[in-house]
Each structure stands twice: as structure tokens, then as C-alpha cells.
Amino acid sequence: MTFKETDFPSIFKFLKSILREESDPVLIKDILQQLIKLYEDVPLYPGITHMCLGGITKSLPAREVLVGQRIYIRNKGDCYIGTVESKDSDGVTLKHVKIVTSEDELEVGFKEMEKVTVLNEKILEELWPSLVFKKEVER
């Protein structure tokens, strides 16, 4: 082993933690956009980009949200994203809302499929098979 000559690996560790901790795909996308903006602003200092990443999001008590703020709400398996248009003692009204819900089953017609994507989890094996190793069993 030797030392890392760049802080880029720390950014990947951050991405791993985001995937582990966040289930809202819109929030994840927005975090990634902020990450890219930070990197483009200071491309020479990935360590500073990483340092800033910890402060990109913050959780706050529901009653403390402000009118005009874009907020990400998670409730059990569902996510709501929108900008607070108004607020009263019971809750808030959001505008420009996106909703991500979870369903056990869903029927979708082909006509409703504008673009379909699947993941290729074997891309490393296809492009660079010499870098695919057998995992040694840990004792």
C-alpha cells in the first residue's frame, strides 16, 4: 500500500454513503448535481469538494421549513419534492411537486414507455476481464 495522491477516492466514499442513506432518487440526483458543480468550481482540489459535500444537505424539523425553500420529504416508502408555497399550523403547500411512490406491482403498457434502460453489471468483465478477480474467502 502507499498513500493516495488524490482525494478523489473520498468522493466515491461519499457517493457510497449517499446511496446507503438516501432512498429519494430526486434528492440523490440533486446532490450529484451539486457535487459536479463543486468539482467544476474547484477542479484542482477534490479534497475541498469532499469537505463541502458534508454540508450540501441538512435535516431540519418539519415545522421549521420556510416558504420558498425547496424541500425533500420522505414518508415511509414515499418521497415528495417541491417548493414551499405556503405554510400554516397544520403543514405546507408545495408547488412544482415530484412524487416517488413505491408499489408492489404495476402494469405498464408499452405505449407508456418513452425510454427503457437496464443496467449492465458485467461491464468490467466485458471491457477489462484481466481486472476481474476471484474473491478470496475471508476467514
Added chain:
Amino acid sequence: MNNQTLKQNDFYLLVGPASLSVQSGEVEVIAAGIKAGQTLEVPSGKRVPVKAISDASLELKAPPESFSKMETSSIPEEWDNLAGRIASGHIMGRLYNVMVLGEVDTGKTFFCTYLANRLIEKKKRIGVLDCDTGQSDIGPPGAFGMLVMNSPTVFLSEEPATHLYMLGAHSPGLHFLPAMTGLSYMLEKARAGVDVLIIDTTGWVQGDGGRALKKAKLDFIKPDLVVLMQRGNELEHLVKHLPSSKVVRLPVSKKASPTSQMERKSLRELVSKRYFKNSRVFEIPFKQIITDRCYFLSGTPLPLEGTLHSERLSGWEGTLVISSGPLLMEMTKGWPKDLGRIMNFVSGHEKGLLIAFLDENQDVLALGRLEEIDFLNNCFRVRAPFPGDLNSIKCIQFGSVKVTENGEEAGFLEPGSF
């Protein structure tokens, strides 16, 4: 303006901005003697100890509170002992390297200046190499600077660098290789011209990058002496492999004060503005020079419709395409299919980039600011304080930081962009 009378061996602290003129007698500032008739300008943000070598009278242009008496010298006696040790340890004809390590704001530059001045007294030819490109005292920010000293000096930053090497950034992070090649270059220059080289380093001494780079530098320089300027034991991990006879530990002065990020930026810009003060704009034809640390003009020209410039690069590198805007699918439809990876750079983003003019020996002639790459006239337009012969410019080397016309900081360009 006020007059001060000093008794021999009195010690004072002078805080800049201030001007000190010696009317009679002699004082010493950072081991540099200032005699009757001589004046010292202390810039804003700097403070220096003043020692009366003899009874002296001074004329000061500074608020009275800027000049305060100290009970004793703020310079430890061991600094003088160290100068004596180095002078006696130097073997004629062989370069003696002193490497100074310390975190930020530990007074490394102050110590290097003091040591250099004391060694000049001992008839040694002294070089000071400033590797701290983020807080440059010798040469502009973004470059290693070496000063070969002919006489003592109070502020290294007041002297023009004898040799420059462009790192291209304010930190060696992502620029480890230029940092090492720059060191190699400067050591070669030092071997040819000085007895003792004092190497002032960055304050990056911890974490993966700090450990990796400092160890590499120690391995490469093989210093005769390593000076640790530390508050506790924060540098010990760097010198575990060295015999104790090669390591000197100096406590950090309580007078070494921390500088904020913004103060450090202001100090960098002050040096940069001064460097670029007498700049003018040059046009350098593409055909006159080679380029370094970039892909541009390194391949085979390959005209492609709708582009400002395109060239086939080496092997799998593909094709560099410079366009006036982002590439659109329609533009590329008529292009050959064997271009490989397309590296697209949008013209205009190069504006402000720090560059260096190199001569035929790859020595830096001057640093400059890239105004534009002019594809209509096939030339670079560069602003630089270069008074020499334009024909001596044989290479343009590209950095990663950007500066304004005045030398203020203006952002970055991702390494490898073009």
C-alpha cells in the same frame, strides 16, 4: 514621522506598514544590517524584530504603536548556532541542502531568511528555494522560485527570482509530478551556483498527500539537515527514517500568527499583482513554439468541418476538437468515423490561464496570462512582464490556475482540458 534613539543591544518590534531610516549607527533586521543612510520599507502585514548593533538613531514613518520595545531578542540563540554548524559542515564544491519543514504559519520563511543572511555573513553563496506556491515569497504564486543571494535581504519577496519553475497551481495536489520535476530542476541550478541551498516547503505535512509528497522530497533531496519548526510533535512522522544527527527541532515562535484563508489569498494577489504590473500583450505564432503540459499542437492537424481547430492525437488518445460552442450531433455527422475518443474544448475557457514562456533549454523566461488562443491568426495572445527577445520564446507551458489582467485570482481550468 517620529525619531527614535536606540542603545546598543536594544530590541524592538516593528509592525508594517512602516518605513525605517537609520540616521546614525547600525541596526539589524532578520540578520541583515541596515547602516546610516539606509532605509527599510516594511509592507503591511509584516512585522520584523529590530536589534541595535550599536547606539543608533532612527527616523520612523509609522504610528508610534507600531514600534515597541522587547525585553530580549525574539531570535533564539540556537538559530545562530545552527548557522555556524551549517557553515562548518559545508564542504567546498559540494551543495549543502537544508530542508525546512513546518505546518502553515510556523515562521518558515522568516527562519529561512534569517539563516540565509547569517550564512552570507560567513562568506557562503546562498540559495533560497521557495516551494510554497500558495504563499510565494520568491517569484509569483504558482511557481517555485529560487533566489541566489549576493547580499543579505530582509524580505525575500523584494528580490527578483534568479530561477523560476512553474508548478501551475497554488498547491501541489494534482500536480505532484511537476512538483518533483521542479525540485529536480532547481537542485541542478543550485549545484551549479551555490554552496548552501535552504529549501522552504509548503505547510502540507499531514494526510495522504502531505505524507507522500514530503517523504518523496526528502528521499529525492537527501538533505544534509532537516529543520522541523513544530509546536508539538506534528512533524515527527516525516523524519523517522533519518538519523538524529540530521534533524534539528526548533519551537515555533509565539509571535508566529495565523493567517486566514482570505488573508493568504490577499497576500498571494499582492505578489501576483506586483509581478504582472509591467506586463504587455504579446502575439506568439503557433509555428514559433512547442506546447507543454497540454494536448494542443502535439498531434497531426486534421481539419474537421465546423471546428476552430482539430488534430489527431497519439494512439488511443483520439482527436482534440476545439469549437466555439459545445459539439452538436449534426456537426459531427459528416466527420470520419475513425476519430476515436473526441476530446472537446470550447474556445474562450482558456482565457486567464497561467502560462510560462520557456527558452530552448526549457528555462522559464517569464510567467504570463493567456489572453486567448487566436485560431484566425494562428497565434497565442499572452500578457506577460517579459522585456526580452520574443524569438527566445521556444515553448509555452500551461498551468491550471487563472488570473485576471491585474494578477488577481480568477479560478481554474481542469488539468488535461486541452
